[in-house]
Amino acid sequence: MSKKPVVLVVMDGVGINESKYGNAVTNAFTPTLDRLYETCPYTAIKAHGKAVGLPSDDDMGNSEVGHNALGCGQVYSQGAKLVNESIESKELFKSETWNALVNNCKDQGVMHFLGLLSDGNVHSHINHLFALLEEAKAGGVKEVRVHILLDGRDVPETSALEYVDALENKLEELNDGNFHAIIASGGGRMTITMDRYEANWPMVEAGWKTHVLGEGREFTSARAAIETYREETGVIDQDLPAFVISEDGKPVGTINDGDSVVLFNFRGDRAQEICLAFENEDFDKFDRVRKPDVMFAGMLQYDSDLAIPKMFLNSPPKIENTLTEYLVKNNINEYAISETQKFGHVTYFWNGNRAEKFDEKLETYYEVPSDVIPFEQRPWMKAAEVTDKLIEALDTNEYDFLRVNYPNGDMVGHTGNYQATIIGVETVDLQLARLIKAVDRANGILLVTADHGNADEMYEKPKKEDSPIKAKTSHTLNKVPFIIYGADVKMKDGDLGLANVANTVVKLLGLEPKADWEESIIE
Numbered sequence: 001m002s003k004k005p006v007v008l009v010v011m012d013g014v015g016i017n018e019s020k021y022g023n024a025v026t027n028a029f030t031p032t033l034d035r036l037y038e039t040c041p042y043t044a045i046k047a048h049g050k051a052v053g054l055p056s057d058d059d060m061g062n063s064e065v066g067h068n069a070l071g072c073g074q075v076y077s078q079g080a081k082l083v084n085e086s087i088e089s090k091e092l093f094k095s096e097t098w099n100a101l102v103n104n105c106k107d108q109g110v111m112h113f114l115g116l117l118s119d120g121n122v123h124s125h126i127n128h129l130f131a132l133l134e135e136a137k138a139g140g141v142k143e144v145r146v147h148i149l150l151d152g153r154d155v156p157e158t159s160a161l162e163y164v165d166a167l168e169n170k171l172e173e174l175n176d177g178n179f180h181a182i183i184a185s186g187g188g189r190m191t192i193t194m195d196r197y198e199a200n201w202p203m204v205e206a207g208w209k210t211h212v213l214g215e216g217r218e219f220t221s222a223r224a225a226i227e228t229y230r231e232e233t234g235v236i237d238q239d240l241p242a243f244v245i246s247e248d249g250k251p252v253g254t255i256n257d258g259d260s261v262v263l264f265n266f267r268g269d270r271a272q273e274i275c276l277a278f279e280n281e282d283f284d285k286f287d288r289v290r291k292p293d294v295m296f297a298g299m300l301q302y303d304s305d306l307a308i309p310k311m312f313l314n315s316p317p318k319i320e321n322t323l324t325e326y327l328v329k330n331n332i333n334e335y336a337i338s339e340t341q342k343f344g345h346v347t348y349f350w351n352g353n354r355a356e357k358f359d360e361k362l363e364t365y366y367e368v369p370s371d372v373i374p375f376e377q378r379p380w381m382k383a384a385e386v387t388d389k390l391i392e393a394l395d396t397n398e399y400d401f402l403r404v405n406y407p408n409g410d411m412v413g414h415t416g417n418y419q420a421t422i423i424g425v426e427t428v429d430l431q432l433a434r435l436i437k438a439v440d441r442a443n444g445i446l447l448v449t450a451d452h453g454n455a456d457e458m459y460e461k462p463k464k465e466d467s468p469i470k471a472k473t474s475h476t477l478n479k480v481p482f483i484i485y486g487a488d489v490k491m492k493d494g495d496l497g498l499a500n501v502a503n504t505v506v507k508l509l510g511l512e513p514k515a516d517w518e519e520s521i522i523e
């Protein structure tokens with residue numbers, strides 16, 4: 001077996017885009033990446049759509065599906081697709097869980113729907129909410145409250161009103177003498193409720209106050225809240241403050257004993273914390289003030305090892321037979337590192353949404369705490385600290401396979417700040433330069449890739465030639481690089497994607513490629 005350690009770098013959100021327009025990758029000063037492209041075998045691989053198990057090729061890639069594909073070598077139907085199918089076939093509404101939720105609240109209580117309101121299809125889809133509303137009415141539910149998280153991160157940065165209007169129209173169409181559904185609360189997805197990896201619990205606390213307790217600045221409609229906040233703050237949708245809808249000085253939709261609550265997001269990282277707040281008896285992350293006795297369910301089970309949440313409307317994809325599982329069986333010693341914002345990406349998503357390790361001895365995780373600050377103010381994030389630790393690990397010569405996620409291209413890219421994103425990409429390039437030296441010392445192999453694009457397209461495509469520049473905050477449909485440094489190998493041509501990486505790693509580690517995975521990228 002080869003003794004060369006393999007180091008894999010995920011440059012989160014760094015895709016390949018031929019156009020230089022608003023391209024914070026090609027317009028950044030990246031001497032290291034440039035040198036790698038000039039001197040190493042490389043190819044471009046798919047990171048979006050069907051290649052990563054999404055419903056269609058119009059779906060941009062994202063970290064969950066990207067890391068799943070990288071870490072398991074197979075293409076699984078992902079949450080977005082599974083939920084579409086179970087809604088279309090009506091399986092979801094025949095489920096015991098759905099019927100229990102409806103029966104729980106139809107005579108006395110209220111049904112609450114909470115989630116991200118857009119058609120981004122990364123965490124949720126507005127059509128799923130519409131189907132839930134229709135079926136709640138058909139099932140005899142009389143009172144419904146909708147708690148909306150505004151997106152602007154998977155969809156254009158100031159598009160919230162389009163989705164709010166669409167929802168208000170839907171509610172108007174459904175409301176009659178027997179059915180009464182209204183928006184009750186909301187706020188930007190980066191200010192309340194949707195924190196991840198315990199980076200910022202106060203965000204979840206703010207969400208709890210808004211949705212459950214009905215405490216916060218009051219407005220008569222979601223539109224009024226959004227318009228007022230936009231005027232007062234000038235921030236984009238994801239950062240809009242929280243709001244509570246009230247009538248005659250009273251919030252219209254607090255969450256109370258006997259109610260049913262459905263979190264309609266299907267992706268797990270940003271869904272788990274609020275689930276814990278609803279479900280855990282001995283919860284200590286913040287003072288809930290009041291914990292209503294509700295029937296709570298998620299669109300999916302977000303973590304099946306830890307059973308979060310306990311009730312769910314769809315089973316998650318059962319991702320099995322992963323790279324880590326195969327490597328630890330072969331006694332390969334692994335090391336995984338990132339900062340908080342992407343820590344679960346290189347551990348939990350990488351291992352097929354698995355929180356537990358396969359082998360405590362052979363898997364080492366290291367998390368560098370992220371800043372809690374808008375990342376356009378610190379586009380370098382914790383990249384240097386992450387590299388320090390990674391180099392330290394590599395220098396021990398104890399690890400055979402090391403992986404790292406640098407969040408900069410993505411997390412800074414999502415702010416829509418072009419200048420900061422260029423600095424983010426340059427930061428990653430600087431880390432690659434440091435890593436190459438350490439890889440040389442270890443006589444190792446360095447793989448450089450990404451999970452999807454983001455920084456490669458920082459401006460929306462102009463509608464007309466002279467349209468003003470509009471920032472783009474979402475991921476892209478572009479391919480991502482796959483570069484191999486330190487090994488004399490030949491790349492295959494053809495239609496390759498993220499799922500082809502696992503067998504490539506296996507080959508470079510000198511192991512037998514797995515026949516039931518997508519083929520390796522190298523001959």
Ligand SMILES: O=C(O)[C@@H](CO)OP(=O)(O)O
Nearest residue numbers: 062063064122153154410
């Ligand atoms: O921030 C997030 O939640 C998503 C975008 O919705 O980004 P990523 O998939 O890169 O984590």
Ligand SMILES: [Mn+2]
Nearest residue numbers: 012013063451
């Ligand atoms: Mn990502």
Ligand SMILES: [Mn+2]
Nearest residue numbers: 013410411414
């Ligand atoms: Mn992202």
